[in-house]
Amino acid sequence: DVKVTQSSRYLVKRTGEKVFLECVQDMDHENMFWYRQDPGLGLRLIYFSYDVKMKEKGDIPEGYSVSREKKERFSLILESASTNQTSMYLCASSAGGGGTNEKLFFGSGTQLSVL
Amino acid sequence: DAKTTQPPSMDCAEGRAANLPCNHSTISGNEYVYWYRQIHSQGPQYIIHGLKNNETNEMASLIITEDRKSSTLILPHATLRDTAVYYCIVRVYNTNAGKSTFGDGTTLTVKP
Numbered sequence: 001d002v003k004v005t006q007s008s009r010y011l012v013k014r015t016g017e018k019v020f021l022e023c024v025q026d027m028d029h030e031n032m033f034w035y036r037q038d039p040g041l042g043l044r045l046i047y048f049s050y051d052v053k054m055k056e057k058g059d060i061p062e063g064y065s066v067s068r069e070k071k072e073r074f075s076l077i078l079e080s081a082s083t084n085q086t087s088m089y090l091c092a093s094s095a096g097g098g099g100t101n102e103k104l105f106f107g108s109g110t111q112l113s114v115l
Numbered sequence: 116d117a118k119t120t121q122p123p124s125m126d127c128a129e130g131r132a133a134n135l136p137c138n139h140s141t142i143s144g145n146e147y148v149y150w151y152r153q154i155h156s157q158g159p160q161y162i163i164h165g166l167k168n169n170e171t172n173e174m175a176s177l178i179i180t181e182d183r184k185s186s187t188l189i190l191p192h193a194t195l196r197d198t199a200v201y202y203c204i205v206r207v208y209n210t211n212a213g214k215s216t217f218g219d220g221t222t223l224t225v226k227p
Binding site for chain 1: 147149151156157158159160161164202206217218219220
């Protein structure tokens, strides 16, 4: 069965800390995505990647960076965590190529609290 | 990607069909309609997608109007486990240009 795994289900960090959220997919997918989900705001796209070492900004990239050194792994980095980055973070992947291959497969999410 | 509009909430009786509408009046010719759902505390799950023909799979049916400006997701026999937030999104065909915007979706509550 296809799988997108996020390294932590819950994470508590302090303001100013550098935070790494890791995501791994086992489907050899080309595309990977990071979203954050906040009550009343739906899912908002932070960054996505359509190839190794390639990245593109989504709707809300400020305060975040990403890294994709290997095809299966996509990391979200908060250089200096702030309280307004407390949120549920969701990783997703898709095969790419259009139509059926644009189905997104999501991880279970990481609930990050920044104190 | 075209924007979508969905009602914020709907109720459905267990065992009855749930019909969830979505408006995507600015959809362009190369955009597909996708439906996902998110059960509490989990990541969204793919349900179904279509371009212009009606589609059916083991989870649901998707009815797209002839002008493609709206669609309806049908859960033929809703169960309590179908209580979730349902998202309708449209995505361009070209993967390199694609990025999804999920709105607030429709919260479906299936009642006994």
